[in-house]
Amino acid sequence: MSLAACTRVDPGHVGVKVNRYGSSAGVESKALGVGTYQTMFGVDIYEYPIYTNNYAWTRGGRDSDGNELPNNEMAFQDKNGLIVTGDVAVAYRVDPIKAPVLFQKYRTDMDGIVAGPLRNAVRSAIVDTASNMTVEEIYGPKKTVLINRSLLAVRRYFEPFGLHVEQLYWAGPVRIPENILERINARAQNEQAAIAAQANVATIEAQARAEVAKAEGQAKAQTVRAQAQAEAMKIQAQALEANPKLVQYEWVRKWDGRMPSTVFCSTANPCVQGGQ
Structure with missing residues (x-):
């Protein structure tokens, strides 16, 4: 009966060899490359990805088959104690040289690290940072x-x-209490209305200034x-x-050949011309 088996390290991964028994028990310091390895009884190989992986902690729901999904959303509080939740995603990869160090620290595979230590660290960081912010922020x-x-x-x-x-990002909208959301939306609408009103006033004032300038220009021209x-x-x-x-010349130049019917000899005694 053979006590040996074969374990494969897939492309994009490194393997960490762990001896559970004997004088060589422990974690080998050098990671294994891609390939198939014979593993004796008491020997395990853990795979870690060295390419970028993505994982999201999201609110529970149901999958396409109707099965209920666990709720892994992040819950935290603002500086005033209001509860906020959100879906958070992470992008990560493992250093191929330090993969044995990672196993020695957590003693589990990558899925276990993502579900446990990584999620806890992400949530703790968000909780600490959010505690200095308001829900509106x-x-x-x-x-x-x-x-x-x-x-x-x-x-x-x-x-x-x-x-x-490598990256931490929101995988969906941040969720806040409904009454707070309504208040924020109402404030935003009021701010937009105020901005529109200010813009309208500015337009009217600009038009008035243009009319005044036009009137002043016309008055100055006149x-x-x-x-x-x-x-x-x-x-x-x-x-x-x-x-x-020159006056006489202009008078002669414009004369039509007829004598005037009335000749003012002076302002006091007009002389009437009889014949023409």
Whole structure:
């Protein structure tokens, strides 16, 4: 009866060999590459992915077959104690050189690490970071800040053990109490209405300024034309006064050959012309 078996390390993975019995019991310090290995009784090989893997902790529901799924959403509180939940996803890979160190730390396969230590570390980082924020900030402008700061904390924790946490991100909308959501939406609508009203006022004011400028321009143009006309008449009067013969010339040039019926000899005694 053979006590040996074969274990395969698939592409994209490294293997960690663990001897459970005998003088060589323990974790081998060098990871195994891709291939098939003979494993004697008491020897296990654990596979760890060295390519990027993604996993999401989400709210429970039902799969396509109607089976109930576990609820793995992240629950945490804001600075005022309000409960917030959300679906969080992680992207990770294992350093092929440090894979034995990772096993020595947690003594389980990758699925066990994701379900246990990794999830706990992610939740702890989110809880710590969110405790300094309001629910409005978490739901709105600082949602990305929350997840990015949590990523840095998780990354620092696992890096010495050879687990590279590449990315941490929201896998869906953050969920907050319904009454808080209604309040936030109402505030947003009021802010949008105020912005629209301000824009409308600005438009009306701009149009009014344009009309005023137009009226002022027209008034100035009329003033300039009147001043020019008055100046021209003044110059013409001065020219006529300086040259009386020009007046006579203009009178003769425009005469139609008929004598006037009334001749004013003076302002007091008009002379009436009899014949024409």
